[in-house]
Amino acid sequence: MPKHSRKNRDADADKRAESIRALPQIDECLRAAEANPELARFGRSYLKVMLQRAQAELRAAILSGRDTHPRARDTLIDAIVREVARAAAADEPVLEPVVNATGVVLHTNLGRAILAEPAIEAVEMAARSAVNLEYDLETGGRGDRDSIVEDEICALTGAEGATVVNNNAAAVVLALNSLAEGREVIVSRGEMIEIGGSFRLPDVMAKSGAILREVGTTNRTHPRDYADAIGTETALLLKVHPSNYRVVGFTSEVTLEDLVEIGRARGIDVMEDLGAGALIDLTEYGIPREPIVRERIAAGAAVVTFSGDKLLGGPQAGVIVGRRAAIERIKRNPLKRALRCDKLTLAALAATMRLYLRSRDLRKELPTLRILGRSASEIASIAPRAREIVAERLGAGYIVEIVDASSQVGSGAMPVEELKSVALRVTHPEKSASAITAMFRRARIIGRVLDDSFHLDLRTIEDPAVFAVKLETD
Structure with missing residues (x-):
């Protein structure tokens, strides 16, 4: 190996080691976090956990060479606290409400039955x-x-x-x-x-x-x-x-x-x-x-x-x-x-x-029974409004069609039985089904891919307005 290459490598290693040594202690960051108005509503234990995560991410960035700029201790503390404030603002509950448009009524991954x-x-x-x-x-x-x-x-x-x-x-x-x-x-x-x-x-x-x-x-x-x-x-x-x-x-x-x-x-x-x-x-x-x-x-x-x-x-x-x-x-x-x-x-x-x-x-009173018992004609009656809402929210380029579909009970019940249903098929000439799926997933609408196109089964959709509430134009 040429001497200059080894010398540069050693210099980079020294620089990373210096940056790691310059990382502030968690207690120092904690004092700064507790003085930050954006973080005043959070408890000390939560702030400590978030600071440890932010510091670990910064350490990993330094060791991997993604962060190559040595900074003063005060600057590092400020950067870590700002990252914690950003992460805390985006920290949502793990369980989030989603729209089940998969065609599987009792979907294990989505929590199975909706309670009365x-x-x-x-x-x-x-x-x-x-x-x-x-x-x-x-x-x-x-x-x-x-x-x-x-x-x-x-x-x-x-x-x-x-x-x-x-x-x-x-x-x-x-x-x-x-x-x-x-x-x-x-x-x-x-x-x-x-x-x-x-x-x-x-x-x-x-x-x-x-x-x-x-x-x-x-x-x-x-x-x-x-x-x-x-x-x-x-x-x-x-x-x-x-x-x-x-x-x-x-x-x-x-x-x-x-x-x-x-x-x-x-x-x-x-x-x-x-x-x-x-x-x-x-x-x-x-x-x-x-x-x-x-x-x-x-x-x-x-x-x-x-x-x-x-x-x-x-x-x-x-x-x-x-x-x-x-x-x-x-x-x-x-x-x-x-x-x-x-x-x-x-x-x-x-x-x-x-x-x-x-x-x-x-x-009428038990959601599982009501949803499983919906007829295809009943589901079809809301399809035009659902198509109108989804097409309007998605904008130009997207094709939204009403198609026949087959729903399933789910959770291992009635495995060979198919329930006649109606779905919206969403396609785009320049976007794959997986890309459209991911877009809807970001909006917390879960559908399914069938025949290389994205489908929203309407069996579990009793009010099409839910699409207007959830869906944002990508």
Whole structure:
């Protein structure tokens, strides 16, 4: 290497080292930040964290050679404080409201079900005030938080008992651990599901302490497969609703009724994981039918688990219903405390259950049911206004067309069912679909790319004015 090149490199290294040594201490920056009027409303801990971030970014810039100008200490302090003021002004809450125009109604990444107004009001009340979460107002003694929702759940499902945990995966783990730890649980190979986030039934069963016993094949399982597998170590027969897939063609599965008959003959209970879980006949609202929890209990399942934030239309929760003896065993499990719901979830779930029991027009009051039940003609009626708003906000060059579309329920529910819908297709002769997607995303409008063009599915858009509020001309 030439001497002058090595000399220049050494000089650059010395300059960077000098700049690093000149960086001010955080305490010095903190005093300056606390004297800055723009930062007066922020707490000391927050300012310290933001100053550390700003200083770390400046140090990285110096070490990488992006910042090559040595500065006096006071100048550096001022630069760091100004960067903190800028970052603090732009520091928004992590959770932001977005417009779901993806065509997926219960979109896991976008928070699944939108709560009904009574549930929102119940959450706000519980958040603002002390509540009788585990306090018996009649006796003054300790209460049971399950009692907040148990009566309503039992009334809706016909179950003898019910308990609630923080999601359906937790419900499955808790039920299996309570009823089958160290013993065998028989399940069809065709029901060995994996859903989003790598929830795999074999892994969940292993964590629960239950021993998996697979029977049948991927596409065909018969009653004799279960009967032949039952032994002295069998604790449960498990049926799992294939929430996010369907096996078609040359297939055979054992019905819940047949499984209950097999179990009853051998003194073995049956548990069913319904996944999404429907409390009512959805076909009455123009939605494809899903297994109804009440029917599964009537068919003889000892325990049924399902989600609160899917087809039920409530908050994220895992609901466990069934025979009183089984539910009491589950409630006594020490894991129950680790998986229990907080007051906000229970408030929202209780309000949602009351809607199911009391509402004269459930479709009107429950957003999930209303959105899933919208007809294509109803959606089409708002399409011209939506197209007009989007086209006006985007300006010249953009082409906004009304097209037929297919929506999905989402969150693993009804995987092969498509709901007829209407969408806006947005294109531009000089911009790619990904560029248009990014532009809408910056406006907090989430759509989807289909056939190399950007689409806004209008199923979840009840008022087209939301586009005018969110969308800015790029």
